[in-house]
Amino acid sequence: MADFAVLDPVTERVRQDFAALAEIRDPDTDGWTRTVFSEPYRASRDWVRRRMADAGLTVHADGAGNLVGVLPGRDPAAPALVTGSHTDTVAAGGRFDGVVGVLGSLEVVRQLAEHDLRLDRDLLVIDFLGEESNDYGLSCLGSRSLAGELTAEHLDRRDLHGVSLAERYRGFGLDPSEVLASAGRFARRGLHRYVELHIEQGPVLEDRGVSIGVVTAIAAIRRLVASFAGRPDHAGTRPMGDRADALVAAAEAVLAVRQEGCGAPVHGVATTSRIESEPGSPNVVPGLARMYAEMRSVDDGWLTEAQRRLAAEIGHRAADHGVTVDLTWSSDNERVSASPDVHEVIGRAADAVGVSWEPVPSGATHDAVHLARLCPMGMIFVPSRGGRSHCPDEWTDPADIAIGIRVHAATLLELDRLPDRAA
Structure with a gap:
């Protein structure tokens, strides 16, 4: 594909950027921790x-807390080309999730x-605020x-300590009304296309020996909070067959979640992330319990049916325990x-670079989900060693980056040349 310009990054410069950013983390937790709103x-x-x-x-920070870097193009009136990702992490996370898209885009700008190449249209490189999920059950705050998908109702949500999301924004120096x-302000800017470079966070590319994944779709996510009400009793005197143990019912629900995920076709997963119980005393049968879980899939039909089946199964199992x-x-x-x-341009770009690629779905969510509401979007995946992510062992080789x-x-460069979308 001779019409594609191929630029070679300075790998050592990129490596130094990764090393420098990795130094900025919470020293009191394992791995790399930079959760949203933290110091x-x-x-x-x-x-x-x-x-x-x-x-x-x-560079400027917009009202939603996103860091936006603008590289002016020849035609400032043309809809802008957009790229970027995020640099926040989960607790005890890794060094590459999101960061590859931000630092990789900066290297493109330097190249x-x-x-001496100038784009026809402005290029926006964005470090989106708070892509990772948080205590408010929301991901991708900035995008x-x-x-326009963050609402006043979202800002009223409260974490486990009773602090609202609006208060967290204020504590970070952001005005909730501006968020x-x-x-509206961003939409008036006019957007051409969005493309995001990211680690795969799964094992497919490495297992198949493929250099690049071209994302076909990003999975839907359904989250569940199941609250179980049983009966507290003395743990030493209440017979086993005469208990309404809320925690046992929650444990049964955990297994039901896993069973549903294991039965998913092609691409579907189900995960329980947390269980809480009350009163938490070693000599009291738990009277209350809460389970937090989620299901993901690019297959909407399976997801809807799995949600229905799981709800019924959890209810039946809880009733068996008098809960x-x-x-x-x-x-x-x-x-x-x-x-x-x-998608087509990314595939042809990989061909021009001379590397293997294949279409893949994304089970992880990304800022691209929300940018897709504003303009056509695509994503480029690079391999994750062992498919590991959201943990300190997360790793992508510099050569793959x-x-x-x-x-x-x-x-x-090719997207810059595509004609504007029809109004």
């Missing part, structure tokens, strides 16, 4: 702002300058805001497909 996250974003400026971008108003259960479901995001034209940056650069 390590605040410090890391100051670092990212400086690196954006060093790369030649004009454009060093090869959700820009897409809600950011969507009542209340199920509260929420949707973090619905299934979102990549845009065919962006470099390949991803080459494909990312070629993709952005």
